Amino acid sequence: MKRRDFLYLSASALAAPRAGAAGGGAAPDFSWLDARLRERVDNGYFDGMGLVIGRGExxxxxxxxGDGGPDVVRHVASTGKWTAAATIAVLVDEGRLRWDEPVRKFLPQFTDAKGSATLRQLLSHTAGYPDYQPEGRRRDDYPTLEEAVAHIVDLPAAAAPGEVFRYGGLAMQVAGRMAELAAGMPFDAIFRSRIAGPLGMRHSGYAPVSTEPGFNPMLGGSLFTTTRDFARFLMMIARGGVAGGKRILSARAIAELEADQVRGARVKRGEYVELARQDTARTDIYGLGQWREEVDRDGRPLLLSSPGWAGAYAWVDRACDVWGVVIAKANVGKAVADGYSTFLGSSIYAPMVRTALAQARDTRTKRALVPVDGGKLYYEDSGSGAPVIFLHGHSFDRRQWQPQVEALERGHRVIRYDLRGYGRSSAPQEDAAFLHADDLRQFMDALGIRRAHLVGLSLGGFVVTDFIGLYPDRALSATMAGGDLFDVPGPDEPWTAEALARRRADIAALKAAGVAPFKRRWLEDLVGHGGSGREALRQPLWRMIDEWRAWQPLHVEPRLLLGRAAPGRLADARPSMPVLIVRGDLEKIDLAIKAWLPQAEVVVIPDCGHVSNLEQPATFTATLRRFLARV
Known part of the structure; x- marks a missing residue:
């Protein structure tokens, strides 16, 4: 087995006991998260990756x-902002610094507005400093913080202190120099004596390493560490500043680090919390050295994190009482060439851990993989009674149907699976033809289901249409929402050379523009065409789209639907099962399918767009339940 294909579970863990299960129930299954790490290494975006997930100690x-390992040392870029702020918090605990002390108390050469900024503002990116050295000036890679600060002092302020949130690194350099002057030692020595040493982080520091020269003790970018070292830090943070029975940070310091430190400063669009969580309304997005990704109604933090541009990501999830860290350093050229964002790509880890924990508590649902020709399909199965199989839309996965699952499983056997190329199912191959409808038939055969009620939305609706045209005797009923006939080439219309060239040009353009922006545009289109409650769609849709591997827009997809061949199949098969067609009133309502399915009942949901089951879940579910009851 090649080293880069190697993924293993360590036999020991930071000298702390392992948990067999997360708070009772079955042990969480993190294999899908492991698979995503392995996939990113196989794609060449990283040479290696490390992951540790924990609860308390x-x-x-x-x-x-890949070549990841528990003690493999890597620079982690902005992930080190968290440990830098914690290091300074220790000096505040010691009385050597105060959060609201101005810069000029320690650095009197700052005679302009930058000198009025406080330590708190320096570490929350609200000090009014430029984020980075301007174009044409040497980048901030001076060998000491003293030299770095000397090249910041003459830069014009970008804003008044407390006026604007401006994420960057220069202000943190000034905070680090204040710490050096207060403690009487270099910043790396402060970190090692106050944080790394007490926590046993033997491989971590803020100084250049021989394998990667060019770093100064940059608070916002030069931490080098290991997976296990950073795990020790997160254990302490998660336990309120205590590690191994010893207090490292006061409870007051932890509260300051995690509190809203933006304090009303203007936050421009497109900051990390908006991009990662699609939370467009909040401005309380940052503490000291860490993002406040999620908060409760009272503003208390639920999810705290520190992502790095090179792929590292550390988080504490107070909602689930877990923490985690991924340590990696990207092969940026390869990642950029494929359109992969090494910074935003880390946003999937914390939600995936939440999903694994929730599934471990759900003992009513069966989860497994089913083999089909050329792949495997992941499914979830709950309830009892006549089987209902749900098929999701493009860019989504089986989680799309959660509102309907909860409502129907009391009287039906409810099954939802990830179509091939989506969710946890295997990816297609560009040169391997198959039909989603044939996958569904094999899936039903594998589960011993002769006939079932079929419910699909968008892409899932097209699959249901194909299925009843090909296998009409296998459906008890068919529900197609937002999609039934798809005017695209079918399997009997192979790719022409001209069409193939256009498709490859589209793929190249998408990679050049980036997959993350593509996903955001796709989300905005779905949300933007909804009704008055469309904003409620944003976050549930984004959780699926963010984790979507985007195989389809990045490849020449085989003909997976009957497309224009479907009407002929329906005409030949003359399916007679009950059919329900659901549309949102804001969709394009084309009912051409009624010519081939005259028995179809049509329901139009008011004030609703394309994703009707999530935008108007109560109405959609009631409509479906009435239909199934009549059947």
Whole structure:
């Protein structure tokens, strides 16, 4: 087995006991998260990756891919902002610094507005400093913080202190120099004596390493560490500043680090929390050295994190009482060439851990993989009674149907699976033809289901149409929402050379523009065409779209639907099962399918766009339940 294909679970974990299960129930299954790490290494975006997930001082899971390992040292870019702020918080605890002290108290050479900025503002990116050195000036890679600060002092202020949130690194350099002057030692020595040493982070520091020269003790970018080292730091943070029975940070310091430190400063569009979580309304997005990704109604933090541009990501999830860290350093050229964002790509890890924990608590649902020709399909199965199989839309996965699952499983056997190329199912191959409808038939055969009620939305609706045209005797009923006939080439219309060239040009353009912006545009289109409650769609849709591997827009997809061949199949098969057609009133309502399915009942949901089951879940579910009851 090649080293880069190697993924293993460590036999020991930071000298702490492992947890067999997360708070009772079955042990969480993190294999899908492991698979995503392995996939990113296989794609060449990283040479190796490391993952540790824990609760308190227990390890729930530990895994490594490629040349990753528990003690492999990597620079982690902005992920080190968290440890830098914590280091300064220790000096505040010691009384050597105060959060609201101005810069000029320690650095009197700052005579302009930058000198009025406080330590708190320096570490929350609200000090009014430029984010980075301007174009034409040497980048901030001076060998000491003293030299770095000397090249910041003459830069014009970007804003008044407290006026604007401006994420960057220069202001943190000034905070680090204040710490050096207050403690009487270099910043790296402060970190090692106050944080790394007490926590046993033997491989971590803020100084250049021989394998990667050119870093100064940059608070916002030069931390080098290992997966296990950073896990020790997160254990302490998650336990309120205590590690191994010893207090490292006061409870007051932890509260300051995690509190809203933006404090009303203007936040421009497109900051990390908006991009990663599609939370467009909040401005309380940052503490000291860490993002406040999610908060409760009272503004208390639920999800805290520190992502790095090179792919590292650390988080504490107070909603689930877990923490985690992924340590990696990207092959940026390869990632950029494929349109992959090494910074935003890390946003999937914390939600995936939440999903695994929730599934471990759900003992009513069966989860497994079913083999089909050329692949495997992941499914979830709950309830009892006549089987209902749900098929999701493009860019979504089986989680799209959660509102309907909860409502129907009391009287039906409810099955939802990820279509091939989506969710946890295997990816297609560009040169391997198959039909989603044939996958569905094999899936039903594998589960011993002769006939079932079929419910699909958008892409899932097209699959249901194909299925009843090909296998009409296998459907008890058919529900197609937002999609039934798809005017695209079918399997009997192979790719022409001209069409193939256009498709490859489209793929190249998408990669050049980036997959993350593509996903955001796709989301905005779905949300933007909804009704008055469309904003409620944003976050549930984004959780699926963010984790979507985007195989389809990045490849020449085989003909997976009957497309223009479907009407002929329906005409030949003359399916007679009950059919329900659902549309949102804001969709294009084309009912051409009624010519081939005259028995179809049509329901139009008011004030609703394309994703009707999530935009108007109560109305959609009631409509479906009435239909199934009549059947």
């Amino acid at each position: 227990r390890i729930l899971h530990e895994a490594y891919a």
